[in-house]
Amino acid sequence: MTTAENAPEAVRVTGLTVRHRRTVALDAVDLDFGTGVHGLLGPNGAGKTSLIRVLATVAPASGGRVELLGHDASAHRDRPLIRRRLGYLPQEFGYYPGFTVREFVSYMAWLKEMPAPSVADAVESAVDRVGLMDRIDAKVKTLSGGMVRRVGIAQAIVNEPELLLLDEPTAGLDPEQRVEFRALLRDVGRTSTVIVSTHLVEDVAAACEQVTLIESGRVAYRGTTAELTRLGEASPDEGASPIERGYTAALRSHRGTTTGRDQRTRSSWGTGAQR
Amino acid sequence: MSAWHVSGPMAERYASGSAAEPEAWSLEKHIESCGPCAVRVSTAVQRSPAGLVIAEIRATVLAGRTPAAAPVRWTARMMWAAGPAVRGAWLLSLAAVIGGALFLAYGVGFEGARPLLLALSPAVPLAGVALSYGRYSDPMHEITAATPYGGLRLLLIRTAAVLAVSVPLLAVASALLPDPAGPPGAAAWLLPGLALTLAALALGSYTGCRIAATVLACAWVMAVLAPLAGPPALAAEAARLVSGPDAQAGWAAAAVVCAGLLAVRRSSFDHLESV
Amino acid sequence: MRPARGDLPTGEDRGERDDAALLRAVARGDADALAVLYDRHAGWLHARLTRRCADPETVREVLQDTFVTVWRSARSHRGGEAGGWLWVIAARRLVDAQRARARADRPLREEPAPDPAPSAEERVLAGLEYGEVGAALDRISPELREVLRATVIDGLTTREAARLLGIPEGTVKTRALRARRELRAALAQLASDTHPLGGMA
Numbered sequence: 001m002t003t004a005e006n007a008p009e010a011v012r013v014t015g016l017t018v019r020h021r022r023t024v025a026l027d028a029v030d031l032d033f034g035t036g037v038h039g040l041l042g043p044n045g046a047g048k049t050s051l052i053r054v055l056a057t058v059a060p061a062s063g064g065r066v067e068l069l070g071h072d073a074s075a076h077r078d079r080p081l082i083r084r085r086l087g088y089l090p091q092e093f094g095y096y097p098g099f100t101v102r103e104f105v106s107y108m109a110w111l112k113e114m115p116a117p118s119v120a121d122a123v124e125s126a127v128d129r130v131g132l133m134d135r136i137d138a139k140v141k142t143l144s145g146g147m148v149r150r151v152g153i154a155q156a157i158v159n160e161p162e163l164l165l166l167d168e169p170t171a172g173l174d175p176e177q178r179v180e181f182r183a184l185l186r187d188v189g190r191t192s193t194v195i196v197s198t199h200l201v202e203d204v205a206a207a208c209e210q211v212t213l214i215e216s217g218r219v220a221y222r223g224t225t226a227e228l229t230r231l232g233e234a235s236p237d238e239g240a241s242p243i244e245r246g247y248t249a250a251l252r253s254h255r256g257t258t259t260g261r262d263q264r265t266r267s268s269w270g271t272g273a274q275r
Numbered sequence: 276m277s278a279w280h281v282s283g284p285m286a287e288r289y290a291s292g293s294a295a296e297p298e299a300w301s302l303e304k305h306i307e308s309c310g311p312c313a314v315r316v317s318t319a320v321q322r323s324p325a326g327l328v329i330a331e332i333r334a335t336v337l338a339g340r341t342p343a344a345a346p347v348r349w350t351a352r353m354m355w356a357a358g359p360a361v362r363g364a365w366l367l368s369l370a371a372v373i374g375g376a377l378f379l380a381y382g383v384g385f386e387g388a389r390p391l392l393l394a395l396s397p398a399v400p401l402a403g404v405a406l407s408y409g410r411y412s413d414p415m416h417e418i419t420a421a422t423p424y425g426g427l428r429l430l431l432i433r434t435a436a437v438l439a440v441s442v443p444l445l446a447v448a449s450a451l452l453p454d455p456a457g458p459p460g461a462a463a464w465l466l467p468g469l470a471l472t473l474a475a476l477a478l479g480s481y482t483g484c485r486i487a488a489t490v491l492a493c494a495w496v497m498a499v500l501a502p503l504a505g506p507p508a509l510a511a512e513a514a515r516l517v518s519g520p521d522a523q524a525g526w527a528a529a530a531v532v533c534a535g536l537l538a539v540r541r542s543s544f545d546h547l548e549s550v
Numbered sequence: 551m552r553p554a555r556g557d558l559p560t561g562e563d564r565g566e567r568d569d570a571a572l573l574r575a576v577a578r579g580d581a582d583a584l585a586v587l588y589d590r591h592a593g594w595l596h597a598r599l600t601r602r603c604a605d606p607e608t609v610r611e612v613l614q615d616t617f618v619t620v621w622r623s624a625r626s627h628r629g630g631e632a633g634g635w636l637w638v639i640a641a642r643r644l645v646d647a648q649r650a651r652a653r654a655d656r657p658l659r660e661e662p663a664p665d666p667a668p669s670a671e672e673r674v675l676a677g678l679e680y681g682e683v684g685a686a687l688d689r690i691s692p693e694l695r696e697v698l699r700a701t702v703i704d705g706l707t708t709r710e711a712a713r714l715l716g717i718p719e720g721t722v723k724t725r726a727l728r729a730r731r732e733l734r735a736a737l738a739q740l741a742s743d744t745h746p747l748g749g750m751a
Contacts, residue, residue, distance in 0.1 A: 056420075056421040057546075058421050059546055076541070076545065079423075079545060080423035083423040083425065086421060088421040090417040090418060092417070093418050094414025094416075094417075095414060096362065096414065096415065107355045108419075110424075111419055111422035112422050113422075124623075124625060133623050134623065134638075134639050134642055134643070137622055176707040176709075289594075289597060290593070292597070292600065296687060297684030297685070297688060298684065300687070300699065303594075304703060306594055306633055307631055307633040307634040307637055310568065313591060313594055316593060317589065317591060317594045320593035320597045329592050329593060329596050332592065332617070333585070333589075336584070336614060336621070337581060337585055
């Protein structure tokens with residue numbers, strides 16, 4: 001299923017701008033992502049969700065070019081080709097009240113145009129990978145918040161996507177589940193491009209090789225997780241882990257170069273940096 | 276494998292609940308991976324008073340057997356295709372419209388029941404369309420939108436499901452109602468209904484289906500009811516709008532135009548932020 | 551296929567299909583295989599659940615649910631020991647049942663991540679059949695043992711253990727820490743009692 005694409009990067013974004021009415025969510029962003037697990041860090045409201053939604057082909061770009069898995073995302077005809085190979089877990093998602101876990105994931109497999117004979121097995125394997133096999137025939141509405149989130153992860157990976165987009169996937173997971181989930185990410189990241197938006201620096205430290213830091217609609221920092229950690233080691237802050245200090249240092253230096261930008265975001269960030 | 280195994284007396288102690296904790300732990304951990312010892316302990320427990328309960332549960336489990344990994348049934352597929360409308364409030368309102376008309380005709384002896392039903396019929400699929408697709412109507416919208424089926428394709432499938440449910444039911448209901456003789460015929464609403472549904476989709480490509488369907492349903496009801504003064508006027512009004520070759524041809528033309536516009540606007544359903 | 555209804559299997563049953571083969575047969579819908587699997591494992595599962603839950607009705611429900619789940623999801627069994635796999639299902643079911651009982655449902659909370667690496671004690675405990683550990687366990691208090699049992703022997707997460715035992719998660723954590731400390735101390739003492747120079751285990 002997962003054929004190595006000729007194009008080395010699954011995601012190429014140039015000059016991407018996203019506007020919501022009057023506010024600018026993303027401001028002429030250039031980015032590319034290849035195979036591996038990429039962390040998308042940033043304060044709340046920085047534009048992470050806007051970026052993920054454009055990459056999931058759910059939201060349109062106001063400007064710029066988005067190339068996904070070798071296809072132009074703005075071409076209507078190419079969109080099914082991209083979407084078939086895509087996995088997407090939004091920050092919030094709903095389900096129909098009567099659905100069992102199996103039905104929910106099967107439904108998503110059907111919507112992703114998976115060949116019918118392979119669906120039953122693919123669904124079980126996806127549910128197994130998120131550790132919900134013993135609840136596969138339970139109604140989704142009877143599950144706890146963390147379990148529902150794992151169901152969401154199962155539907156995202158059911159088609160073994162080449163591009164997996166996850167928006168705050170660890171919200172609601174308990175620490176043990178988070179550890180397992182990160183292992184799953186690394187596993188998927190061996191063959192696919194995985195982009196994880198999160199405000200938890202520890203998620204990035206544990207699961208991602210590459211970090212992209214977004215602030216106020218711009219790319220504030222790009223590098224490997226190790227580089228961000230090193231940046232933190234050089235920074236004087238006390239009491240946080242090196243990668244958290246790196247996060248703070250990168251944000252500060254970005255803010256230093258873009259003075260006068262929206263101050264509002266400054267007060268709303270920070271859950272990630274407080275341990 | 277170690278040479279340690281569960282002895283007969285130890286199994287008896289465990290079965291009777293008198294084994295001390297450390298011994299029990301050793302046994303529990305061991306029989307997880309040693310089949311013969313597991314059988315030895317199980318046999319001991321089955322001989323104990325608990326054996327009765329265990330035999331009962333055995334009978335229940337084996338009697339109420341469910342097929343392993345049931346493949347997805349086609350009825351489930353139909354439900355998936357139908358989307359949110361054909362499972363909730365809309366189905367109830369469809370039943371209410373039909374039941375109400377039948378009650379008026381036979382319970383109260385109201386003569387205008389059939390014209391009334393005919394006047395309302397085109398609005399029924401519109402309501403179904405409004406409840407079928409989009410951010411506010413479909414709890415799964417955000418994840419379905421990122422699949423190949425997302426967009427116009429899913430909307431058309433769901434619209435077809437709405438029509439497939441409502442058209443036969445409304446047709447049967449109208450055939451069951453007393454015929455006041457004279458136009459409009461029982462099938463006269465079909466073309467207007469189709470044209471309005473297509474118009475809702477076409478307009479929906481700009482505004483979202485919910486708004487479009489609501490606007491059109493209101494417009495239709497007002498066109499029928501505006502000059503209202505009792506049942507004869509209603510019948511005449513409905514007749515004016517739908518009966519006669521000219522009116523029907525007009526509705527057919529409108530349906531074609533809307534279908535054409537929809538084809539032109541097909542890609543707009545991929546990103547409907549406001550829907 | 552071998553009809554196994556009625557007669558209790560004994561440990562010396564030769565030529566029986568092994569558990570993995572049984573599970574594969576169950577996955578194909580073979581009810582006789584499920585019956586054999588039940589006869590082999592229901593007994594100890596019942597006893598083990600009874601040691602962890604005083605209410606016989608709950609034990610009964612959990613055991614039944616466990617085998618219904620086995621029946622449905624046998625195909626997800628990926629090799630490995632069938633006994634361990636069965637216990638994971640049963641333990642989760644038990645935790646669920648306890649939670650349903652005490653539905654005080656507070657919203658999910660984030661917590662600082664605990665140390666995921668298995669400690670030396672865990673590794674020792676995982677192979678409990680060796681030597682002094684049993685004696686050491688006897689020296690620690692029942693409530694500490696209970697926590698150790700849930701987290702180490704039964705493989706439950708902190709949250710699951712908390713639900714099972716009906717105590718706050720924080721208490722589970724502190725007790726687990728204390729239990730390890732006391733166990734370590736007890737082991738050290740035993741080691742010095744018996745082998746003055748050697749390490750333990």
